[in-house]
Amino acid sequence: MGVLAMFNRLQINIFLGIILLAVSIYSLVIPHKQNSLICSDIDPKDCYPKSFVPTDQWQVVREGQEVPAGLDFSIDLEKGIKLAKLIEPEVHQTSSVNIKDTSEDTAAALKEAIKEAPKKVVSNYDSEDVEEDSDITALKMAVQGAETQIDVKDALVYITSTDQSDEVLKSSLDSLTDHSHNLKDGVLISQPQYFDRLVELATDKKHSIMVQEMSSRVIAQSLRHNPKALENVQITQVLPKFLAVLQDEDNSVLQKRILGVISSLVQSEVNVAIFKNFKGESILLDNFSKFKEDSKIRALEILEDVKKYNGLQKRSNEDDLLNSKIFKTIQDSLSNNEISDDHNLEKLFDKAVELKSENKHYKTDSQFLQWLSKQVEDRKLNKRDSDYNDELHKKLLEARHVVFGNPNALRKAFVDEL
Structure with missing residues (x-):
């Protein structure tokens, strides 16, 4: 046996x-x-x-x-x-x-x-x-086996301990990034004892760029589409800090993350009113030229969200004034050749076309018209290039005449293209 x-x-x-x-x-x-x-x-x-x-x-x-x-x-x-x-x-x-x-x-x-x-x-x-x-x-x-991951509660304890090393912060923030999409965890993360520390990590320049970036991402993800989490936030204290650091930030990644936080905060009529009181619209438009391309698109999206929450009685006047400023800002950005990527250029140009089509009285700058003419001519010469964008070329050509010029000249322009 x-x-x-x-x-x-x-x-x-x-x-x-x-x-x-x-x-x-x-x-x-x-x-x-x-x-x-x-x-x-x-x-x-x-x-x-x-x-x-x-x-x-x-x-x-x-x-x-x-x-x-x-x-x-x-x-x-x-x-x-x-x-x-x-x-x-x-x-x-x-x-x-x-x-x-x-x-x-x-x-x-x-x-x-x-x-x-x-x-x-x-x-x-x-x-x-x-x-x-x-x-x-x-x-x-x-x-x-399974990859070890810090529990959300442990990660929150780690970040609130001020004597933690940069590497411990990064590891804790990495775990929080994974958890912050969850609505329940988002509410936990938004509790003042944790959230205030995240705001400090995201906005204080004594921390590394990576710590600032990860902290901003956790904040934005925990608040986005999470009303209960947003209720825990003292927006009158948080929003001014991010608007302030945004004006001095040159790093493209941090610009985008900070705008992501601002976007997650502006999700109600009350919060939009607070955003306006802190000159949020002017800050985005005044700093638009220094924003990197992705951040320009994000800033425009925030301004569109702001318009959605305008009160009905105020909507027509306030929207018209804001749209006029946006139209001027986009013209300046394009005519100053601040956009190199066709995808981003098309987004900005589409917005300019939309605004001008809805508001014929908006003034079109001569510098912008010169830029548009040059774009059409340069793209006509580059038709044989491998990265040639025929759809964007046609869009620029058509808008040059129909939206920003003489519609009767469009037919001749298409003939000249052949």
Whole structure:
């Protein structure tokens, strides 16, 4: 009987060892088929492979990297970094099977091993999530493990501790970024004891650009389309801070994130009124020329949202005045060649066409007309270029005559294009 038990244990060890090896090899090899690079928005020179390549040594897992399953994971809370490496052979052996002397058949022993494996391999994995009938699936899940992530409440505690290192802040903010889309977590994040700290991290220049960027992103995501979270925010204290830092910000990423926060705050008639009291419209328009291209588009979207919340009795007069200023700002931006990307150029131009079509009395600047004529002529000469945008060319040509000039000259203009 003892020999039979030893033979059964040997069979089980070999069987599970083969499964573990196959799962590890499969999960490690497949992700490397596409190994493109990830480059930081803040530092374009900081690039690294999209797929994490494990070794038998602990390595830092960078933001956005795809991590293969079947690895050991760890997190350094002092530095706020995630680490991973290949599972050592001893781990496979000890985590796969630990069977007592028994006369049960192989299947029963395997089921018991699977039941225990998750507890030994992955401490934060809940074995109750696995269906009892899916033996092989359960074993695979236990072997693969899971990437360690800081709990939302722990992350909030970490960021409120002022003696935390920059790396711990980044790791905590990274976890909050994942949680902030959730409405319930958004309400928690918006609690004053946490939210005030996030605002300080986002607006105080003593913090790194990455910490400011991540904090702004968490704020915007937790408030957007989340009325309960927005109710927790003292907008009269928060909004002026972001409007102030926006005026002095030159970093393209931070500009966009700050505007994202402002956009998430301006979601009600009351908040729009506060935005106007703090000269929000003027700040966006006055700083429009220094905004990077994506931020220009975001600023226009905010101004459109503001108009939606204008009171009906005020809408016609206030909208007309605001639209007139927007039209002038767009003309200046285009004629000064502040836009190089065709997609962004088309968005701004479409808005100018819309405003002029609805308000014929708006003045068209001569400098803008010169820019428009040059755009049409230059694009006509560049028709053979690989990046030639025929649709935008036709749109510029048509608007040049129909919207901003003489509609009767359009037919001749199309003939000249042939």
